[in-house]
Amino acid sequence: MPMKTQKITTDNQLIIERRHHAKTYKLTIDQASCVGCELCSLICPREAIKVTKKPKIEGEKAERPTIDVDEAKCHYCGMCVAICPYGAVHVAVDGENISLVVEKESFPKLIREISVDTTKCPTDCKECEEVCPLNLIKIESNSIKAQVTVEILKERCPCCGLCDVKCPEGAIQVRRIFTGKLRIDQEKCPSECRDCLDACPITGALFLDEKDKIRVNELFCTYCGVCKIVCPEEGALELSRSTIRHTPIRSGAWNKALEKLASTLEVTKELRGKGKKRAMEAVKKRLETRRKQIG
Amino acid sequence: MDKESPRIGVFVCHCGLNIAGVVDVKELVEFAKTLPDVVYAKDNRYTCADPGQEEIRKGIKEHNLNRVVVAACSPRMHEPTFRRTVSEAGLNPFLFEMANIREFSSWCHQSTPKEATEKAKDIVRMAIAKAKLLQPLKEIEVPVTNKALVIGGGIAGINSALDLAEMGFKVYLLEKNESIGGHMAQLDKTFPTLDCSICIEGPKMVDVGRHPNIEIISFADLVSASGYVGNFKVKIKKKPRYVIHENCTGCGECKEVCPIEYPNEWDINMGVRKAISIPFEQAVPLVYTINMDYCIECYKCVDACGARQAINFDQKPEEIEIDVGAIIVAIGFEEYLPYADPLYGYGKYDNVITALEFERLILAAGPTGGKVIRASDGEKPHSVVFIQCVGSRDVNKYEYCSGFCCMYTLKHSVMLKEKYKDNIQVYVIYTDLRSDFKGYEEFYNRAKKGGAHFVRTKLENRSIVEDAKTKNLIVHAETMGGKPVEIEAEMVVLANAAVAVQNATELAEILNISIDANGFFVECQPKIRPTETDTPGIFLAGACQGLKDIPYSVSQGSGAAALAATVLSKPTWIIAPLVAKVNEDICSGCGVCESVCGYDAVKIEQINGKELAKVTEGLCRGCGICSAACPAGAITMPLYTKEQVIAQLRAVLEKVK
Ligand SMILES: Cc1cc2nc3c(=O)[nH]c(=O)nc-3n(C[C@H](O)[C@H](O)[C@H](O)COP(=O)(O)OP(=O)(O)OC[C@H]3O[C@@H](n4cnc5c(N)ncnc54)[C@H](O)[C@@H]3O)c2cc1C
Numbered sequence A: 001m002p003m004k005t006q007k008i009t010t011d012n013q014l015i016i017e018r019r020h021h022a023k024t025y026k027l028t029i030d031q032a033s034c035v036g037c038e039l040c041s042l043i044c045p046r047e048a049i050k051v052t053k054k055p056k057i058e059g060e061k062a063e064r065p066t067i068d069v070d071e072a073k074c075h076y077c078g079m080c081v082a083i084c085p086y087g088a089v090h091v092a093v094d095g096e097n098i099s100l101v102v103e104k105e106s107f108p109k110l111i112r113e114i115s116v117d118t119t120k121c122p123t124d125c126k127e128c129e130e131v132c133p134l135n136l137i138k139i140e141s142n143s144i145k146a147q148v149t150v151e152i153l154k155e156r157c158p159c160c161g162l163c164d165v166k167c168p169e170g171a172i173q174v175r176r177i178f179t180g181k182l183r184i185d186q187e188k189c190p191s192e193c194r195d196c197l198d199a200c201p202i203t204g205a206l207f208l209d210e211k212d213k214i215r216v217n218e219l220f221c222t223y224c225g226v227c228k229i230v231c232p233e234e235g236a237l238e239l240s241r242s243t244i245r246h247t248p249i250r251s252g253a254w255n256k257a258l259e260k261l262a263s264t265l266e267v268t269k270e271l272r273g274k275g276k277k278r279a280m281e282a283v284k285k286r287l288e289t290r291r292k293q294i295g
Numbered sequence B: 001m002d003k004e005s006p007r008i009g010v011f012v013c014h015c016g017l018n019i020a021g022v023v024d025v026k027e028l029v030e031f032a033k034t035l036p037d038v039v040y041a042k043d044n045r046y047t048c049a050d051p052g053q054e055e056i057r058k059g060i061k062e063h064n065l066n067r068v069v070v071a072a073c074s075p076r077m078h079e080p081t082f083r084r085t086v087s088e089a090g091l092n093p094f095l096f097e098m099a100n101i102r103e104f105s106s107w108c109h110q111s112t113p114k115e116a117t118e119k120a121k122d123i124v125r126m127a128i129a130k131a132k133l134l135q136p137l138k139e140i141e142v143p144v145t146n147k148a149l150v151i152g153g154g155i156a157g158i159n160s161a162l163d164l165a166e167m168g169f170k171v172y173l174l175e176k177n178e179s180i181g182g183h184m185a186q187l188d189k190t191f192p193t194l195d196c197s198i199c200i201e202g203p204k205m206v207d208v209g210r211h212p213n214i215e216i217i218s219f220a221d222l223v224s225a226s227g228y229v230g231n232f233k234v235k236i237k238k239k240p241r242y243v244i245h246e247n248c249t250g251c252g253e254c255k256e257v258c259p260i261e262y263p264n265e266w267d268i269n270m271g272v273r274k275a276i277s278i279p280f281e282q283a284v285p286l287v288y289t290i291n292m293d294y295c296i297e298c299y300k301c302v303d304a305c306g307a308r309q310a311i312n313f314d315q316k317p318e319e320i321e322i323d324v325g326a327i328i329v330a331i332g333f334e335e336y337l338p339y340a341d342p343l344y345g346y347g348k349y350d351n352v353i354t355a356l357e358f359e360r361l362i363l364a365a366g367p368t369g370g371k372v373i374r375a376s377d378g379e380k381p382h383s384v385v386f387i388q389c390v391g392s393r394d395v396n397k398y399e400y401c402s403g404f405c406c407m408y409t410l411k412h413s414v415m416l417k418e419k420y421k422d423n424i425q426v427y428v429i430y431t432d433l434r435s436d437f438k439g440y441e442e443f444y445n446r447a448k449k450g451g452a453h454f455v456r457t458k459l460e461n462r463s464i465v466e467d468a469k470t471k472n473l474i475v476h477a478e479t480m481g482g483k484p485v486e487i488e489a490e491m492v493v494l495a496n497a498a499v500a501v502q503n504a505t506e507l508a509e510i511l512n513i514s515i516d517a518n519g520f521f522v523e524c525q526p527k528i529r530p531t532e533t534d535t536p537g538i539f540l541a542g543a544c545q546g547l548k549d550i551p552y553s554v555s556q557g558s559g560a561a562a563l564a565a566t567v568l569s570k571p572t573w574i575i576a577p578l579v580a581k582v583n584e585d586i587c588s589g590c591g592v593c594e595s596v597c598g599y600d601a602v603k604i605e606q607i608n609g610k611e612l613a614k615v616t617e618g619l620c621r622g623c624g625i626c627s628a629a630c631p632a633g634a635i636t637m638p639l640y641t642k643e644q645v646i647a648q649l650r651a652v653l654e655k656v657k
C-alpha cells in the first residue's frame, strides 16, 4: 500500500489520518470542545489549520467559527495539541496519544495551575460546578462523612477563573494561562451586533452594560481570540497577549510561536533573550569559524 | 599539390564474393583505366586486409599517385582504415575517396549482375570526378581536460567512477539524491545468488566515498553544460543540506532529539524519517540533511550537535562550475505506479503493493523490520499472488519488456517460500517468463522446486477485486486457452514497469544527446556501440540506456569508464577536419546558420567589427545543414564542396546526355 491520507468529518469530530504501511498518524479535533479560536491556526508551522467564520444568518445568533485541517499539509507534530487551551486536539501515533514536539521538548506544555482545598467546601455547595462555563467540574459530596470531592477535567480547562472568583469559600485557586489585553472600541462597535458575545465560550468575559454596549471583563477572559474572528468590524476589537504560562523550554519553534501569539513587544523580546538569542549567536559563531576555515 | 595535375589510382575490392559474386570486377578495373587522370587501377580480394592495404601503398609509391579511390564497401566501416593506409604512404589522408559498390550495387542487385556492373561503373566514375577536386586537409587538435563527470550514483555510475579513479583520473560523481547507491541500495537480496544487496554494494559505496580521486557531489543537479569532447564545462547546483559537510560526523545525535517525522521516500513512504536525518544507515556521504519543508526550527539539533557545530540554518544553494574531458550518464530508471489503472486497485486496496515496496517490506532494515505484513491489519499473509508485466509489454502503456521483473519475482517467490515454508502459498501470474543469462534458468528451476505455483495467463483480461470485509483480493485472469482463473490472495505484489527517469529529457537537452520514444538515451549504434552517444565524449551506463539488471549495469559502467579513458588518457584529441568553414568575405552575418545548427556549433560573433558566423570546431559534426541553408553560399563543407558535388552529378549524368 502506498502512503494514504484521508479526512473524515463527523458531527462531533474532525479526523485526518496518514497511513504508512506500518505506521499511522491521526489527528482528531473534538468539535464540541473546539471553540473556533485562532490559537492553533496561528502557530501551525505548516499553515495546515484554517479557522473560518461562519456566514451570519440574519436574525440568528453568531455561530462559532469552523475549523478545518489540510490533510496534505499536516505532519502531526502536535503543536496544536500543546497550545489548545480547551484540550480539543489530539494526535495519536499508532493509536497512542502523543505530542511529538512536547515529547522531544521542542514545545512547552501550558501550565494549568488549579488548586482546590476541599476542606473548605460545604457539602451542599455546587457553586463551581454550576458556574463552570465548560461543564468541567463534577462535585460529589458525602454529607454524612462531611466530605466533598471536586473533580476537574484539567486538560480541557482554559483557566478562565470563574470558579475561583465565584467560590464563596475561597476554596479554588486558579492561575491564568494567558494574560493580556482585550479592548473594544465603542465608536467602531456596531450597536446592534452581539457576535462576539455569542461566540465567547466563557460566560461573563463579555457582557452588556446598562447602555447595551458590549464590555470586557478581563477577570475571566482567556484571550483565546474567538471574538476577534467573528467580529465583523475591522478594528472594533483589539486583542493582545502578554504572558503565557508554560513549562520551561528552550526552543526556536516556541519562540516563533510566541512571536505570533504574543503581540507585546517586551514579552517577545524578553523571551527571545532567553532562547533564540543564544541560537542566533551560535549560528553567527559557526559562520565565523567556517569563514576562517575557508579564508 | 594543388597545382599538380591529378594522378589517380583506383583499387577495386572483391570483398570475397560479396562484390565479385555479382559485379564483374575485372571489367570495372578496365573501365576505370579508361577514365581521364586515372593512371593505375587494380583489383584485390580483400582490400582492407593487410595485403590489400600493401597494394595501395605500393601503387602510390610506384605510380606516384596523388589521389586514391577505393571501390568497396560502405565508408562507415573502412574509410578510417584507408585514410590511414594512404597517409602511411605519405599522402594526405583526405586525398582519398571511397566508392561504395557493395551496399549500393552488389548487395541490392544480386539477380542482375550486368546492370550491377554498370551501376558500379557509375559509382566509380562519380568517385573519380570528386577525387580530382580533393584538397589536402589538416586534422584539428584540441586539448583534453583529464577529468570525468559521472552523472548518477547508482551501481552503474559507481562502477564507472571507481574504474576511472583507479586508472588515475579525477572523477566528479554527481548524484541528485542525498546518498549514492541508487535502486540497488533499496533492495533486500539480489538474484540469482540471493546475496544481500547492500552488503555487496555498501563496500563499493564506501570505496567511492574514500577514493582520493573521486569527489562526490550529492544532493545536486546539473544546470548546464557546454563545450565538446575533451573540453566540457558544466554547471552544477548544490542544494543546501543545512548541515556543514566537513563538520558532520554522522553520529546521529541530532536525529534522536528531532521531534519531526516525515514520509521517507527511500522507504517508498512506507516508513518515516526525522526532519534531520539520513535516508538510510549506509548512506554515502554520511552527512545529515535537514528537510526545511518539515523542520520547525526548534534548534534541538543545534544543541545536540554542540561543539561540532555542524548545523547551519543559513546555508544557501551553491552553484559550482567544473571542467571535464568526458561525461558518463548513468541516471538509471524510475517506477511506473499504476494508480490510474483500475484493473489492479493500486492505491485503493490496502494489500496491493509494488515489487519495490515488497523489497522494503522483506528487508530487515526496512520499515517493518523485515516482517512481511498486510497494511490492512498488520498480519502476515498466508497467500501471495505476484502479477507480472504490469504496464510492461502493454501497447497502451509501455510496449517494451522491463527486463528484470521476471527475475526479481522469482527471487521474491524463493525468499517467501524459504522464509515461511508451507505457511505461505505463492502464485505467479505470468505470460512469458524470461530467465536468459548466466545462472538465471537454474534459478527459475529453484523457484519451481521451492513450491511456488506458476500460472500462465494472457496479458489481457486480468483484474483484482477486494473483499471489503477480509481485505483479501480475488485475482481474475485467463489461461492461454481461454479458461478463467480465480485465485484468492491475502496480498498481491505487482511487477510494475520500470520507466525512464522523468527528467531524462531535460538532461538530454542540456547534454545535446538523444532520447528514444520511451525516454531512454539513444546509443550511437545499438549493437557495436551501445555505450557511446552520438556526441563524442559522452557515454552511457546502466538502466538509463535500456533497462538492465545489476550485472549488466555494472558491466556497462566499466565499459563506459574504459571508453571515457580513451579520451582522458590523451593529452590532445584529434577531430577530423570535416567541419564547416566560413568564407568571411561573403558572410553577411545574417544568422540563418545559427538558427539551423542542431549542435550550437555556429554562432554570429563580432569579428574585426563585423558580424560574422563563427564555427566552434569541437562542436561541429559536419552535418552540412548550415552550408545548405546559407543564402550567400558562404559556408563550405571541406569534403563536400559545391564543386565536388556538382562534379559527381555531372559524372553520373554524362551518360544521359
Ligand atoms: C523491485 C526490484 C528488484 C530488483 N532486483 C534485482 C536483483 O535482484 N538483481 C538484479 O540484478 N537487479 C535487480 N533489479 C534491477 C536493478 O535495480 C537495476 O539493474 C539497477 O538498479 C540499475 O542500476 P543503475 O545504476 O543503472 O540505475 P539506478 O539504480 O536507478 O541508479 C541511478 C542513480 O542516478 C541518480 N539520478 C537519477 N537522475 C539523476 C540526475 N538527473 N542527476 C543526477 N543523478 C540522477 C538516481 O538518484 C540514482 O542514484 C531490481 C529492480 C527492481 C525495481
Ligand code: SF4
Pocket: B388, B389, B390, B392, B393, B400, B401, B402, B403, B404, B405, B406, B407, B432, B433, B434, B495
Ligand atoms: S521482465 Fe518479465 S515481468 Fe517484467 S516486463 Fe518483462 S516479461 Fe514482464
